[in-house]
Amino acid sequence: xxxxxxxxxxxxxxxxxxxxxxxxxxxxxxxxxxxxxxxxxxxxxxxxxxxxxxxxxxxxxxxxxxxxxxxxxxxxx
Amino acid sequence: xxxxxxxxxxxxxxxxxxxxxxxxxxxxxxxxxxxxxxxxxxxxxxxxxxxxxxxxxxxxxxxxxxxxxxxxxxxxxxxxxxxxxxxxxxxxxxxxxxxxxxxxxxxxxxxxxxxxxxxxxxxxxxxxxxxxxxxxxxxxxxxxxxxxxxxxxxxxxxxxxxxxxxxxxxxxxxxxxxxxxxxxxxxxxxxxxxxxxxxxxxxxxxxxxxxxxxxxxxxxxxxxxxxxxxxxxxxxxxxxxxxxxx
Numbered sequence: 577x578x579x580x581x582x583x584x585x586x587x588x589x590x591x592x593x594x595x596x597x598x599x600x601x602x603x604x605x606x607x608x609x610x611x612x613x614x615x616x617x618x619x620x621x622x623x624x625x626x627x628x629x630x631x632x633x634x635x636x637x638x639x640x641x642x643x644x645x646x647x648x649x650x651x652x653x
Numbered sequence: 654x655x656x657x658x659x660x661x662x663x664x665x666x667x668x669x670x671x672x673x674x675x676x677x678x679x680x681x682x683x684x685x686x687x688x689x690x691x692x693x694x695x696x697x698x699x700x701x702x703x704x705x706x707x708x709x710x711x712x713x714x715x716x717x718x719x720x721x722x723x724x725x726x727x728x729x730x731x732x733x734x735x736x737x738x739x740x741x742x743x744x745x746x747x748x749x750x751x752x753x754x755x756x757x758x759x760x761x762x763x764x765x766x767x768x769x770x771x772x773x774x775x776x777x778x779x780x781x782x783x784x785x786x787x788x789x790x791x792x793x794x795x796x797x798x799x800x801x802x803x804x805x806x807x808x809x810x811x812x813x814x815x816x817x818x819x820x821x822x823x824x825x826x827x828x829x830x831x832x833x834x835x836x837x838x839x840x841x842x843x844x845x846x847x848x849x850x851x852x853x854x855x856x857x858x859x860x861x862x863x864x865x866x867x868x869x870x871x872x873x874x875x876x877x878x879x880x881x882x883x884x885x886x887x888x889x890x891x892x893x894x895x896x897x898x899x
Contacts, residue, residue, distance in 0.1 A: 614823060618781060625782075 580627075580653070584646050587626055591619045601643040619645075627653060657683040657705075659735040660878065661728065663713060663772060664742030666693035668841035669791060671700065672867035673739050673874045678704040680875060685732060687713035687724075687742065715742055715768030716760070725775035734779040734786075737878040740769040741791040743809075745843060747802045758805045765809035766816070773820060777829070785828045787878045790817050791870070792833040794893050810835075814889050821887030830886040834873045837893020839865040861894030 585599045592609050605611040605619060620636040623629075627649055631639075639645045660677045664670035665686025674686040678701050686697035688710060697710030713724045743765045746757040769790055780786035795803055796810025814833050821831035838844060838855050844864070847855075856862065873892045876882055891897065 614781075614826065621778065621782065 660737035
């Protein structure tokens with residue numbers, strides 16, 4: 577679990593170009609971390625690659641915060 | 654292994670697509686050309702492998718969503734992400750509007766417009782990951798001027814140019830350009846079938862007083878596909894002997 581959390585946060589940092597200390601579980605990709613809509617699509621693509629899974633578009637749209645992404649990966653891995 | 658730039662060219666068995674595929678193959682690209690039939694793919698293979706055995710021809714029917722997804726997945730698995738995608742495949746089903754059937758309308762929209770959507774759908778995601786690429790869509794002067802007997806074709810090509818500008822805006826920040834080349838009256842199988850009288854009437858409207866050559870379209874496509882054109886996106890380059898000067 578903590579491992580997944582770290583991996584998700586690492587990808588968020590890489591994709592959005594933000595510092596690790598700024599990425600909190602409650603951080604919203606768009607509102608807090610400055611992602612635009614294409615960034616969020618690319619973030620999902622990066623998560624799919626990291627965790628070797630497919631995230632359907634209808635699920636991807638619901639992933640708006642770091643915690644939601646972590647929960648999704650935990651539930652679907 | 655090859656240090657050549659990977660390029661996918663649809664509709665490469667003849668005409669403009671063939672000229673584009675050969676031009677790219679001669680200028681540092683590994684080219685995979687597509688045709689709707691096995692015999693078309695074989696013809697591309699033969700022509701392109703005469704330039705370099707790494708080139709290939711594959712079967713792709715962009716009018717068929719399932720076949721397109723499958724064929725392009727196989728392409729990506731085998732060759733990786735292309736740097737250059739040329740959407741050239743297109744058809745005509747000319748008829749006066751009053752006589753145009755639903756089937757004629759839909760066939761042209763499905764291939765010339767939705768087909769490009771499908772190819773881009775498969776290619777843009779890996780290109781985003783690659784963070785570079787050039788998509789060149791072959792439009793037509795008819796998309797700008799309209800043409801009696803080609804309501805379907807004109808709608809599809811005008812739509813293609815609007816699609817191009819929208820996609821260009823979405824992916825520009827990821828170093829991917831999306832442009833159109835709009836040929837005028839070019840000597841190909843598509844224009845060879847026109848009646849002589851109509852050809853002469855069209856030629857009378859071309860200031861350069863001659864048909865264009867497919868190679869002249871290929872030159873514009875190759876430019877937009879090159880690193881020299883990285884700051885050009887969402888544009889349509891008209892190559893038409895002055896037939897329409899916008």
